[in-house]
Amino acid sequence: MNQQLDHDSALTVFVGRGCLSHGIRQTLEDFTATGLTRDLAWVDTDTFSSSSSEITYLCLGEDGTPQITREPFNALVARLNVSGLHLGVINVVGVSDGTISSDELQELLEAIDSVLTGPRIERTNLIISAVEAPLEGDLPTLRGYTNLFLAPEDSPGPESATVPFHFDALDNRFTLHCVAGIASLFGLWEGSRSAPVARLEPGSGGSFRLVRAYYRRIDGQEVQARLKARIFDTTRNPLPRLNRPGQSPQYTEDPVAFAQNAAEDLLTEFNRRLEGHRSEVLADKTRYTTSSSAAGEFLRAWGRGMVSTPARFFRELSGETRSFVDDTVQSTLYGEGSRTHVGGYRETTDGELMEQTKRAPRPETLRLEATRELGWMWTAYANTAMSLLDASPRHITDSSEASYPGVVREHAEGEVRVARSSADVIPGPDASFGRDLPVEVKSTVGGGDIAPYDLLGVADYERRLSDQRHGGQREVGRVIGDFKQWQEENSESFAYFVGRGLVERKTRLEKQRDALDRQIAELENHHAEVEETGAAAGAARWFGWVFMSSLVVFTGLWGWANLRTTLLDEPLWGWAANLNAASASAKGWMFGVWAGLWILCWVLQVVFETRDEIRFRHRRRDVVGELEAARADLREVDRALLRLGVGYRQFLSTSRMIGALLAEPFGRIRHLRVDSTIPVNTMPDSVVFAEATPGSGAVDALADRFRRDLYREGWLDDYVMGGLKEALTLSDAHHRIAVNEVFSTSGSGTEGALARLATTVTGESFRARDRAKEKWRAITEELRDNSRHNDADILSPLQIYRAGKRETASPRLQLDEVRTVGAFNGEIATEKGRVDGVLDLDPRYCTYHRNSNTFDAIGVSEVLVQVGGPAFQGDVAFRRPERPALSADILRAMPVSEDFQSPERPAMLTQQTRPELPGTGEF
Numbered sequence: 001m002n003q004q005l006d007h008d009s010a011l012t013v014f015v016g017r018g019c020l021s022h023g024i025r026q027t028l029e030d031f032t033a034t035g036l037t038r039d040l041a042w043v044d045t046d047t048f049s050s051s052s053s054e055i056t057y058l059c060l061g062e063d064g065t066p067q068i069t070r071e072p073f074n075a076l077v078a079r080l081n082v083s084g085l086h087l088g089v090i091n092v093v094g095v096s097d098g099t100i101s102s103d104e105l106q107e108l109l110e111a112i113d114s115v116l117t118g119p120r121i122e123r124t125n126l127i128i129s130a131v132e133a134p135l136e137g138d139l140p141t142l143r144g145y146t147n148l149f150l151a152p153e154d155s156p157g158p159e160s161a162t163v164p165f166h167f168d169a170l171d172n173r174f175t176l177h178c179v180a181g182i183a184s185l186f187g188l189w190e191g192s193r194s195a196p197v198a199r200l201e202p203g204s205g206g207s208f209r210l211v212r213a214y215y216r217r218i219d220g221q222e223v224q225a226r227l228k229a230r231i232f233d234t235t236r237n238p239l240p241r242l243n244r245p246g247q248s249p250q251y252t253e254d255p256v257a258f259a260q261n262a263a264e265d266l267l268t269e270f271n272r273r274l275e276g277h278r279s280e281v282l283a284d285k286t287r288y289t290t291s292s293s294a295a296g297e298f299l300r301a302w303g304r305g306m307v308s309t310p311a312r313f314f315r316e317l318s319g320e321t322r323s324f325v326d327d328t329v330q331s332t333l334y335g336e337g338s339r340t341h342v343g344g345y346r347e348t349t350d351g352e353l354m355e356q357t358k359r360a361p362r363p364e365t366l367r368l369e370a371t372r373e374l375g376w377m378w379t380a381y382a383n384t385a386m387s388l389l390d391a392s393p394r395h396i397t398d399s400s401e402a403s404y405p406g407v408v409r410e411h412a413e414g415e416v417r418v419a420r421s422s423a424d425v426i427p428g429p430d431a432s433f434g435r436d437l438p439v440e441v442k443s444t445v446g447g448g449d450i451a452p453y454d455l456l457g458v459a460d461y462e463r464r465l466s467d468q469r470h471g472g473q474r475e476v477g478r479v480i481g482d483f484k485q486w487q488e489e490n491s492e493s494f495a496y497f498v499g500r501g502l503v504e505r506k507t508r509l510e511k512q513r514d515a516l517d518r519q520i521a522e523l524e525n526h527h528a529e530v531e532e533t534g535a536a537a538g539a540a541r542w543f544g545w546v547f548m549s550s551l552v553v554f555t556g557l558w559g560w561a562n563l564r565t566t567l568l569d570e571p572l573w574g575w576a577a578n579l580n581a582a583s584a585s586a587k588g589w590m591f592g593v594w595a596g597l598w599i600l601c602w603v604l605q606v607v608f609e610t611r612d613e614i615r616f617r618h619r620r621r622d623v624v625g626e627l628e629a630a631r632a633d634l635r636e637v638d639r640a641l642l643r644l645g646v647g648y649r650q651f652l653s654t655s656r657m658i659g660a661l662l663a664e665p666f667g668r669i670r671h672l673r674v675d676s677t678i679p680v681n682t683m684p685d686s687v688v689f690a691e692a693t694p695g696s697g698a699v700d701a702l703a704d705r706f707r708r709d710l711y712r713e714g715w716l717d718d719y720v721m722g723g724l725k726e727a728l729t730l731s732d733a734h735h736r737i738a739v740n741e742v743f744s745t746s747g748s749g750t751e752g753a754l755a756r757l758a759t760t761v762t763g764e765s766f767r768a769r770d771r772a773k774e775k776w777r778a779i780t781e782e783l784r785d786n787s788r789h790n791d792a793d794i795l796s797p798l799q800i801y802r803a804g805k806r807e808t809a810s811p812r813l814q815l816d817e818v819r820t821v822g823a824f825n826g827e828i829a830t831e832k833g834r835v836d837g838v839l840d841l842d843p844r845y846c847t848y849h850r851n852s853n854t855f856d857a858i859g860v861s862e863v864l865v866q867v868g869g870p871a872f873q874g875d876v877a878f879r880r881p882e883r884p885a886l887s888a889d890i891l892r893a894m895p896v897s898e899d900f901q902s903p904e905r906p907a908m909l910t911q912q913t914r915p916e917l918p919g920t921g922e923f
Helices: 018-033 073-080 103-115 172-185 221-231 255-269 271-275 291-334 348-359 363-373 375-390 439-444 455-467 474-489 494-524 535-568 574-581 584-663 696-710 716-731 753-762 773-785 787-794 831-836 888-893 906-911
Strands: 010-016 040-044 054-060 066-072 084-092 120-128 146-150 208-219 249-251 416-418 687-692 798-802 805-808 847-853 856-871
Touching: 010 018, 010 073, 018 040, 018 054, 018 066, 018 084, 018 172, 040 073, 054 073, 066 073, 073 103, 084 103, 120 172, 146 172, 172 208, 172 856, 221 687, 221 696, 221 773, 221 856, 255 271, 255 375, 255 494, 271 375, 271 494, 271 584, 363 375, 363 584, 375 416, 375 494, 375 584, 375 716, 439 474, 455 474, 455 494, 494 584, 535 574, 535 584, 584 716, 584 753, 696 773, 716 753, 831 856
Parallel strands: 010 040, 010 084, 084 120, 120 146, 146 208, 208 687, 249 416
Antiparallel strands: 040 054, 054 066, 208 856, 687 798, 798 805, 847 856
């Protein structure tokens, strides 16, 4: 057996001459121009003289574009870097100029030897003839070649009856029959991977073998498009195949409640991140303190008051004196009311507020902090949206543990619920309003493209439309009606309820801010008349002063009376004399009681002052505490509003990109189609060009099998997160940032990574990508591997073409099932050939090849080559040239019995062992 060449690197060269060979070459050119055959060279023996002689080269480019060139043989071999050569000699029997001898091939072989160094050459001699073709001399077999005889017959299949081609009734169908046979034998059909004749061995002597071929090309591109569209159809959310045995997913029965509850769960989980903390008004501890704590606090304050009373007395006396002097100088020199306050007057509360403002973070810093803090929330938002569709646990809470949304699995052992479509979760870009607005509306109202979950954008656009209601434009009224209808149809998604929750929180916080502003203004302008010292303390102080001053005056007068008597020798006052005459105990008792009353009044004064001070301090603390709490709440509300503003922008960008990926997780599915070329000629029955037209049930059944493997629990991770990674590479090619980190950047209306990524994902160039290529390639490979199993359903029934007309093909056996079935048509063989069995098939060399079409993942090309046993020239019937008729004398001289002997020719009779009639064995 010949060593087979690499079909991709070997060059097939045909050599022919004569009218029929020229017709074969032209038909091959037509087939190549229409993409049916490829990669061959044709040499015309009559014009080939050296290696630089021009030959015809036919091929298909990588994109399927046909290329037919005329170039020198040596230049072609050098350009193609040929490593092997398959030489096919076309010998046509029945015409005077159709055969090629070994001597005429010598120039071509020498040219091959001159341009190829030690090449491997396969040689095939294909004899073409018809039934009852005339033949003079010997059959053109070539020594050292694989000699084949193309059987002049046609049939739909080996199991069918054959119709021979008669030499006297040949037409263009015979040329097509020859071309189809050559293409099948030498592996020239587009998509073929090998040449069946390469398996045959060169015959010995002048032997040859009968061959016939059947070719069927089934175009499955229409099936491929239907199958691909069905497999990757996510218009209705595919029910995921769960990883938990015994549980099956179901669509939610109430999509609105499903989406609303999911949104509420998410917002409740992250409400503290959105709104921040709240301050509480400080309560007076005395309302809740114990008696021992209150007594301890009172005694400590009373003790400090007792000790500090003298200092306070002198400090107050000094202050009063200084104020009196200042007022006296002011009124004497400058007059009343002429004091100037340089720098204006500033209350202590305002000063504290300014100091706090200086210490407060800048708004830009707060925005950056809010952007980072809310990143985890939008990651959870995206994860929740995916989990609502594919029922996979993800990070959807403020913790790092993966879990299911509550609406997906309400009970641990209950059914798993998923959304009916991605539009019920996050509507894609196609759901936005205003892309097709009239030009006059866009010029006055502005462009649309409003997302249904952007409630602030919807409200703003609705307001602009209302402003133009009475503008005199008829189109505005229609647009308003369409806008209202669009709002009603797109107000039930998960994203819508999240957006509504954010807007409601913003509205509520704005109302709280207004209320806090009013409360702060009231507290700052609060002038409660609270006396620092009460009446009891004042009375005790007054009595104390009375007792102390009267004691000092009385003692001073008594001392002056005694001093006056001593120094001036004047009589002592009567009361002074009586006091002097009193006993020491009486004096001590009198002055002691007097001083005791003063000390008692002092103690009572400090007691009442301590009580009043504590009461004042706590009353002031209530007012100040409410003011500080209100201010703290105002700061938190402002921060919450800032966070909501930042978060809303992040929400819009996240929804835009996740919605686009959920609506088209595989991108825009492309159905590349190369229109199959169907010859309008009446092709032989052995050649079938057909299109598979299976019913929708067969296509859906096969598609569902692949969908079960594709849409497993968590399948969106590969296509949504994978799409984000691909888009991130495009939008931030020079920045290294992870997908999860993108959610912690600023969103819509900014230059943040999240905003850029959303713009990239929703851009037409990215959406137009077919991201299912790799998965579809794997599916088509599996289809090829199991194509025989799927043929019965997917590649049937067939629509075939006959003479350019389309008709339904009748049922036929598969070619691989009839590889060794049938026999050659008997009209081509002589009686001797029938006896020798040349019409029978040789199972060793009958081959069946199945190849996928280059531009068709579903369709197939099948080639069946059947080969007979070794035959010789005498086994095939040809029409011989007519011989002269025998004369009447010879006929009369013919013997009529076995005992007849002619006395005139005894020598001849004695030399023959047995008598033979002239011409015996020629027919």
